[in-house]
Amino acid sequence: MAERMGFFTDTSICIGCKACEVACKEWNEVPDDLVGWAGSSHDNSIGLGANRWRHVAFVEQRLPLGDQQANFQRDGGDFRWLMESDVCKHCTEAACLDACPTGAIFRTEFDTVVVQEDICNGCGYCVPACPYGVLDKREEDGRIFKCTLCYDRLGDGEEPACAKACPTDSIQFGALEELRARAGDRVQELRERGVEDARLYGEDPGDGVGGAGAFFLLLDEPEVYGLPPDPKVTTRDLPETWKQVGIAAGALLAGAAACFAGARR
Amino acid sequence: MSPKRGGRDRNFPREEHPGDSYYGRPIINPPVWEEREIAGYLFTGGLAGASSILAAGADLTGRPALARGSRGMAIGAIGVSLAALIKDLGRPERFLNMLRVFKPTSPMSVGVWILVGYTPLAAGAAASDVLGRLPREGRIAGLGAAVFGSAVATYTAALIANTAVPAWHEGRRELPYLFAGSAASAAAGWGLIVAPRTENEPAVRMAVLGALVELGAEQAMERRLGMIAETLQEGKAGKRLKIAKALTAAGAMGARLLARRNRPAAIAAGAGLLAGSALTRFGLFEAGMASARDPKYTVEPQRQRLAARG
Numbered sequence: 001m002a003e004r005m006g007f008f009t010d011t012s013i014c015i016g017c018k019a020c021e022v023a024c025k026e027w028n029e030v031p032d033d034l035v036g037w038a039g040s041s042h043d044n045s046i047g048l049g050a051n052r053w054r055h056v057a058f059v060e061q062r063l064p065l066g067d068q069q070a071n072f073q074r075d076g077g078d079f080r081w082l083m084e085s086d087v088c089k090h091c092t093e094a095a096c097l098d099a100c101p102t103g104a105i106f107r108t109e110f111d112t113v114v115v116q117e118d119i120c121n122g123c124g125y126c127v128p129a130c131p132y133g134v135l136d137k138r139e140e141d142g143r144i145f146k147c148t149l150c151y152d153r154l155g156d157g158e159e160p161a162c163a164k165a166c167p168t169d170s171i172q173f174g175a176l177e178e179l180r181a182r183a184g185d186r187v188q189e190l191r192e193r194g195v196e197d198a199r200l201y202g203e204d205p206g207d208g209v210g211g212a213g214a215f216f217l218l219l220d221e222p223e224v225y226g227l228p229p230d231p232k233v234t235t236r237d238l239p240e241t242w243k244q245v246g247i248a249a250g251a252l253l254a255g256a257a258a259c260f261a262g263a264r265r
Numbered sequence: 266m267s268p269k270r271g272g273r274d275r276n277f278p279r280e281e282h283p284g285d286s287y288y289g290r291p292i293i294n295p296p297v298w299e300e301r302e303i304a305g306y307l308f309t310g311g312l313a314g315a316s317s318i319l320a321a322g323a324d325l326t327g328r329p330a331l332a333r334g335s336r337g338m339a340i341g342a343i344g345v346s347l348a349a350l351i352k353d354l355g356r357p358e359r360f361l362n363m364l365r366v367f368k369p370t371s372p373m374s375v376g377v378w379i380l381v382g383y384t385p386l387a388a389g390a391a392a393s394d395v396l397g398r399l400p401r402e403g404r405i406a407g408l409g410a411a412v413f414g415s416a417v418a419t420y421t422a423a424l425i426a427n428t429a430v431p432a433w434h435e436g437r438r439e440l441p442y443l444f445a446g447s448a449a450s451a452a453a454g455w456g457l458i459v460a461p462r463t464e465n466e467p468a469v470r471m472a473v474l475g476a477l478v479e480l481g482a483e484q485a486m487e488r489r490l491g492m493i494a495e496t497l498q499e500g501k502a503g504k505r506l507k508i509a510k511a512l513t514a515a516g517a518m519g520a521r522l523l524a525r526r527n528r529p530a531a532i533a534a535g536a537g538l539l540a541g542s543a544l545t546r547f548g549l550f551e552a553g554m555a556s557a558r559d560p561k562y563t564v565e566p567q568r569q570r571l572a573a574r575g
Contacts (some may be wrong), residue, residue, distance in 0.1 A: 040280045040288040047290055059282050099427065101374035102362040121362045122355015124297040125373045128428035128557065133294040142355025223564045226287030230567035234427050234434055235370050241423045241437045242369075248422070248441035249415035252449060253318060255478075256411075259470035260322040265463050 004111035005154060006213035007163065007171060008179040009085055011225075012190060012198065014170040016042055016083035020054040023165035027150065028053065031138070041081070047226060048086055050138035053147040054162050057084045057225050065195065065219070084225045085162070085171055088113070088134045088147035089202055090213030091233065096126035096135055096146075098235040111176075112149040112213060120144055131209070131231035149214070176213060187217055195219065201227065208232030286560040293429045295557035302353040304550035306346045307421050308543045311448030312455065313342035314418030315475075317387055319452045321411035322467060323460075324404055331468065332407075333394045334459025335452065339410065340391040343384055343417070372423040379420055383413035418448035425553060431563055432496045432549075432556035439486035442478055443549075447542045449475030450513055454538030457524050457531045465531060469520045472538055476517035479545065480510060492565060496556040497548070505548030512541030 024030060033051040037044050041058035048055045058081065065080035094113045097105045104119035105126060115126075115135075122142040126135045135146045150160035158164070163173035172179060180203050190198040197219050202212030208231050222229045280288055296303075320335035322328075351360045364381070368374040386409040393403025422444045426437035433440070449471050456468030483506070487494040497506055516537030524531035556562040 038288075040282070043288075047287075049294065057287060059287070061282065095429065098368070098370035099373065101366070101368065101371045101377060102359075103366040103368070104362070119359075119362055119365070120356070121359035123363075123373060124353075124355065125371070125428075127294050128296040128430050131293060131429040133292055136294050137297040137355055144355070223286055223292070223560070223568075224282070224284065226290060226292060226560075228292050228563055228567055230571045231429075234429060237434070237437060238370065238372075238423070238427050241426050241441070244438055245416075245419050245423045245441045248445040249419045251442070252315065252415045252418060252445040253411070255449065255474050256315075256318045256322055256467075256471060259467045259474060260326050263326070263466040263470065265466075 002109045004176045004213065005149065005174065006090060006112075006176040006179055006215070007087060007149070007160075007173055008183050008215060008217070009087065010170050010172065010183070010186060010217045011082065011084040012170075012186075012195065012217055012219060013168045014056070014083040014085055015168055016056055016058055016081070017167060018045075018056050019165040019167060020085050020162035020171055021045060021052070021056060023161040024054045024147075027153070027161035028148070030145070031140075048088070048132075048134050048146075049136040050141075050145040053087065053145075055086045057086060058082070059220070059224055061220075080219075082219055082224065084216065084218065085166075086225070086227070087162070087214050088149070089132055089209065089215070090147075090149055092205065092210030092213070093233040093235065094209070095129040095131060095233045095235060098233070098238075099125045099129035101125060108151055108154075110149070110151075110154050112151065112154075114148045114151050115144055115146060117143060117145075129234065131228055131233065133226075179215075183215065183217060190217075208236075286564060289560065291558050292560045292563040293557055295554055296428070296430065299353050300547065300550060300554075302349040304547045306349045307425075307444070307546040307550065308451070309342040309346045309349070310421055311418045311444055311542065311546070312451040312539075313339045313346060313387065314383070314414035314416070315445075315448035315452030316342065316455060317383075317390070317407065317410040317414035317417075318449075319456050319468065319471060320390065321407045323456075323464070324407050326467070328460065328464040328467070331456055331460035331464045335456055336387070336391040336394050336407065338452070338455045338459075339387045339414070340384075343380070343387055347380065347384070372420060372427050376420050376424055379413060379416045383410060383417050386410035386413060415445075419445050425549075428553075429563070430553045430557045431493045431566065432490065433553045435490050435493055435566070436486045439482045439489065440549075443482035443486060443545075446475045446478030446480075446482055447513075447545050450479055450517065450538045451475075451542035453520070454516060454535040454542070457520055457535030457538070462525060462528060462531070465524060468535075469524050472520040472524075472534070473517050476513045476538070476541075479513060479542075483510070483545075493556055493562050496552040496559075496562065500551075500555055502548050502552035502555055505544050505551060509541045509544035509548055512537045512544065514541075516541055 202215035205211035389406035422440035519534030
């Protein structure tokens with residue numbers, strides 16, 4: 001197996017240009033589904049889905065950003081924009097992969113998670129299985145689509161289209177171990193420069209999905225960006241659930257037997 | 266329209282960011298399942314599985330009308346179930362791709378194989394009855410269908426609980442019992458409709474037992490869910506579940522008090538139990554959807570979990 005590859009998305013240097021969204025759509029031939037301005041800052045693509053494998057979130061806050069002077073508000077008050085390019089997390093323990101009943105979702109030699117479109121039958125079980133809301137059904141097609149971490153490009157030694165297109169290197173592609181080290185340095189640097197809310201999200205192999213293959217540097221709580229604060233792969237709870245199902249099934253048979261025992265005519 | 270600088274003067278509607286979510290949008294993607302097909306399947310699957318159990322008991326204890334009616338319902342309900350499941354696929358012609366693999370980590374995969382085992386047995390038992398041939402083989406098929414039926418009626422709890430949908434996942438300990446009870450009361454309800462008074466006592470008992478388990482498990486689930494329990498109590502789901510509880514309780518009481526003596530009362534009680542079980546499933550389905558749509562049901566419990574870990 002090749003080295004584990006992933007994304008480190010450093011939101012502190014995202015400028016919200018959406019080149020990642022466009023490059024992804026171009027390379028992967030993802031259908032156009034522009035929704036128009038959503039009314040939520042400069043967001044016009046709402047969130048991740050079958051036709052949006054990268055999504056740039058925009059948050060406007062009346063808060064200072066480190067020691068920067070925004071001089072943006074007419075009243076001279078604080079203002080900052082949070083921008084984050086979201087993507088499939090390519091989890092170490094991927095709920096979508098565990099849930100897939102056809103084997104369409106598989107783990108590649110780069111330790112990424114990919115849906116095989118010639119096998120998926122659109123059962124939709126992976127959609128609510130994902131704790132991040134990444135996968136969705138393409139209605140006009142019937143199948144499920146998500147980021148492949150440009151599996152086809154990786155095979156040729158190319159980086160994914162979004163990372164290639166990102167003009168500020170907010171999206172960094174590379175070997176996961178190296179990215180984690182780089183991210184640790186970056187978050188420390190930002191804190192030293194006064195951005196105390198800087199934190200990494202998804203980089204910890206001890207988290208509820210065993211660590212994400214695509215992780216982030218955030219400047220606020222995860223839910224502000226539409227990310228779950230403590231995601232957990234439900235497969236971890238499944239053995240206990242199966243046990244309860246087994247007991248319930250046995251109880252159903254035993255209870256029914258009791259209903260017949262000694263019943264009158 | 267020329268955009269003005271300054272942020273406040275834009276003349277398109279703008280939303281303030283709420284701070285505790287991304288503009289109130291869901292964190293998880295809500296299920297793409299059609300309510301009629303999948304909530305319907307939760308009901309018909311339970312009805313089929315428990316009907317096979319009731320039929321096997323009736324067959325072994327010499328209650329032919331109850332056995333025949335329940336076997337007929339079992340194969341009918343599972344037929345409707347399979348049709349609904351296949352129809353709900355984005356690519357129905359690829360249904361057989363389900364049979365490429367067996368994955369214990371996927372309740373849907375396990376469920377497909379349970380249905381593959383169950384359906385021929387349920388069909389065999391019903392065919393033997395209708396054709397009046399091979400009664401011994403029919404009985405054995407019926408017993409097999411009962412054993413598989415207990416799995417058909419309960420695995421669906423794992424199916425919905427093994428998702429990131431808050432109301433379903435956090436109800437994972439109670440849902441199997443809730444579904445077992447709901448399946449039993451539904452099958453008993455049909456038994457009350459098809460069995461003469463001389464044969465219906467086991468159905469009466471099963472109606473009462475099933476209803477008690479169903480209502481008790483739902484109570485326990487609501488307690489465990491904490492703030493997520495709102496999704497079972499409010500809105501469309503709340504309405505459905507309230508009516509479901511009333512129908513189930515009334516059906517069980519009617520069965521207990523009147524069904525042994527009065528045939529029309531038995532039929533009415535049976536219909537109430539069937540409707541109660543169906544509404545329970547549609548209510549729980551909707552509660553899950555509501556808990557998926559509002560990000561607070563995803564965020565707040567996870568925040569509490571983080572705080573508890575320190």
